[in-house]
Amino acid sequence: MTQSGTGEPLADSRNVPALLSVLRDRARSCTVHVTGTPGGSIHVRDGLVVAMETPGAPGIEGLLLRSGRIGEEAWSAVRACDTTHEHLADELVARGLVGAGELEVISLGALFDAAFALSLAVPDSWEVADPVPALHRNVGVTPERLLGEVARRVNLLAREPGSVAALARTRVRSVSAAGLPGTAAGLPVRHQEVLAHADGRGTARDIAFALGRGLFAVMMDLRHLLDRGLVQPHTPSADNRPSTAARGVPATAPSAAPGSAPLPRRRPGRNSAPEPRSHD
Incomplete structure (x- = not known):
């Protein structure tokens, strides 16, 4: 309750x-x-x-x-x-x-x-x-x-302030999906799997859900692939579908953000804790 x-x-x-x-x-x-x-x-x-x-x-x-x-x-x-x-x-x-x-x-x-x-x-x-x-x-x-x-x-x-959040929000696609030259030869399997899911419709989060891997790990791989020129940011046109990656928990379940100490807005009567309950 x-x-x-x-x-x-x-x-x-x-x-x-x-x-x-x-x-x-x-x-x-x-x-x-x-x-x-x-x-x-x-x-x-x-x-x-x-x-x-x-x-x-x-x-x-x-x-x-x-x-x-x-x-x-x-x-x-x-x-x-x-x-x-x-x-x-x-x-x-x-x-x-x-x-x-x-x-x-x-x-x-x-x-x-x-x-x-x-x-x-x-x-x-x-x-x-x-x-x-x-x-x-x-x-x-x-x-x-x-x-x-x-x-x-x-x-x-991080490369510069705000760059990590920007990378997390960016839709990415492989250069091959964009019709540009590039090779995945010699890449680890995990990088090849990320490349295969970089279709321009999803973000790092979408790829993480699709592969069953952590978001941070996928973002590290994307940073490496970006540095090698094998993926690029992609801005979808208005008629492209929005991201539809499966979610691990319902969207209605909210969560906390213990990262860079952001300041949540207080709502009257809500931002307070219940009295500690006694233990039997």
Whole structure:
């Protein structure tokens, strides 16, 4: 149940990163919904961030299914056994569909990737709610570690201020799709796969969802391909279709942006947290 406009206001919750720090200090368990584009959810357990979901980057489900690591039938069976979706990670491991260590790596990678994706946009507002189940298998990370990893990724991609966000928004196409000379000879398989999906209709996000790979990893590959002149920005004409890549979570599920500390707009009666709930 969402609780808004009640409870004690968070003293230092001027933005989402500050909010996460306060939640960490109070060892809170909750779900933070942040509206905006792309929007999503942050899942906090005992003050640590354990998962984030956003349409801006593939989540654990998308990484497992789109990459072919797990089949649709097996995934549906797992979901049917846990209608609350609270123990999906345990069920995946128990059925031998993915190893415990591997799932932990995937879970942590998806968390960092979602944080990176959301750092590239300014959220509209946030709201703290009761905790809801989230697919994850990690002990959680501190807000400082999360922000540090986001900063590291941005620095690896940045050429100039705003260039990372611009790269994320840009539709790209391979030079071969544009009818220009270019060769993929000698490229790693992952680069060739990115090239194959660079058709001018999708962004890095679309390619990441199509391949079942992280957004950051795909953007790093695109930066390399751009430097080699094998892909180029593409501005679609008015009659081209908009991007239609599959999303890993519903577009209605909002998310937080613990990246470059953007300032969400406060909404009266919403930007406050519920009273901590007692534990049995």
